[in-house]
Amino acid sequence: MSYTQKQVTDALHLVKFPGSDKDIMALDMVRNIKIEGKKIGFDLVFQKSDDPQIITLKKLCVSAILKFVDKEAEIKGNIKVKAVHIVDEPGVLPNVKNIIAIASGKGGVGKSTVATNLAVALANAGAKVGLIDADIFGPSIPKMFGSESARPSLIKIDDKDRIEPHEKFGVKMLSIGFFVDPAQATVWRGPMASNALKQLIEEGNWGDLDFVLIDLPPGTSDIHLTLVQTVPVTGAIIVSTPQEVALADAIKAISMFEGAGVNVPVLGMVENMAWFTPAELPENKYYIFGKDGCKKLAEEKGIDLLGQIPIVQSIREGGDNGIPAAVNTDTVTGMAFADLASKLMSVVDKRNADKDPTKRVEITR
Numbered sequence: 001m002s003y004t005q006k007q008v009t010d011a012l013h014l015v016k017f018p019g020s021d022k023d024i025m026a027l028d029m030v031r032n033i034k035i036e037g038k039k040i041g042f043d044l045v046f047q048k049s050d051d052p053q054i055i056t057l058k059k060l061c062v063s064a065i066l067k068f069v070d071k072e073a074e075i076k077g078n079i080k081v082k083a084v085h086i087v088d089e090p091g092v093l094p095n096v097k098n099i100i101a102i103a104s105g106k107g108g109v110g111k112s113t114v115a116t117n118l119a120v121a122l123a124n125a126g127a128k129v130g131l132i133d134a135d136i137f138g139p140s141i142p143k144m145f146g147s148e149s150a151r152p153s154l155i156k157i158d159d160k161d162r163i164e165p166h167e168k169f170g171v172k173m174l175s176i177g178f179f180v181d182p183a184q185a186t187v188w189r190g191p192m193a194s195n196a197l198k199q200l201i202e203e204g205n206w207g208d209l210d211f212v213l214i215d216l217p218p219g220t221s222d223i224h225l226t227l228v229q230t231v232p233v234t235g236a237i238i239v240s241t242p243q244e245v246a247l248a249d250a251i252k253a254i255s256m257f258e259g260a261g262v263n264v265p266v267l268g269m270v271e272n273m274a275w276f277t278p279a280e281l282p283e284n285k286y287y288i289f290g291k292d293g294c295k296k297l298a299e300e301k302g303i304d305l306l307g308q309i310p311i312v313q314s315i316r317e318g319g320d321n322g323i324p325a326a327v328n329t330d331t332v333t334g335m336a337f338a339d340l341a342s343k344l345m346s347v348v349d350k351r352n353a354d355k356d357p358t359k360r361v362e363i364t365r
């Protein structure tokens, strides 16, 4: 019999950081949990390699595992302490003004739909925009742009091979879906997926851009860590439906971005599938996934709500037929995405005025 991840994370949720009311899971200090039979191990990530709480916290973790998982669990010696280093050097993408991560906790809430339409709406507003499909295991950007057959070419710049991003509706984009059969990528192991993302970022000929949007996979994964270790992410947008199960996962995504070792400000939330209005009853709103769940969560967390996007047939059709709804600027949905783009531009301006630029992080010891 082996223990479950949940048993371990539940136990570690009970370990509070000394002097704080937050636990080490909420602070995103636990990474790489490995369980083999009775053996449990994980990385414990601190902001500084000489944090005075290292010894105490290691002991608290050992006690929590022995008490709440199993007194026979082999945990001693299996907690590796790691430290976050802020890397103070211009990273890759030096000519990109803002790198925005689009994330969700739960899958299927419309993150790629929002990323696609937001990218098009930003381009319509005159911004120079790039879009990177970081959902390596399930890339959907090629389909949403009607570009499944695009094959970006390699060009030589300063004797180095560079990938020329595909461009459509004013958006420069790269996706692993342009290079491998998506069915192949779904079985890749973590390091292969992380390397693929690094290549899309580092080897793309991105040039000067106002925004690069990164469409992340759902949940929290190695891909998220690869991203913050590869580029300084200006901020994150969290997409969720108003449904409770989706909101619970959205909270985890918010904690991950704001937690130790990542430190990326959350710029706002987007409530997708906020309501449904049938064409024949335009005055009626049906709150299929619940009412204002995301709005309330954003208020609670002190985060801006950037927009509420209803369930609209043309949004789904746009995703399927490769012409994003935001392309049609004179429709109600086109205007909703234009409004979302303008809100994003103003929160990014505010973030850049109020806060220091984000720095890339490295986790070492």
Ligand SMILES: Nc1ncnc2c1ncn2[C@@H]1O[C@H](COP(=O)(O)OP(=O)(O)OP(=O)(O)O)[C@@H](O)[C@H]1O
Pocket (backbone or CB within 6 Å): 104, 106, 107, 108, 109, 110, 111, 112, 113, 114, 135, 138, 140, 217, 218, 272, 273, 309, 310, 311, 312, 313, 315, 316, 317, 319, 320
């Ligand atoms: N507001 C909306 N109205 C109608 N359909 C929508 C809306 N938002 C998303 N959809 C549809 O819901 C489905 C899931 O959306 P999408 O692929 O964007 O979700 P996701 O969160 O990126 O999923 P994944 O878990 O694959 O990352 C798609 O078919 C999309 O067209």
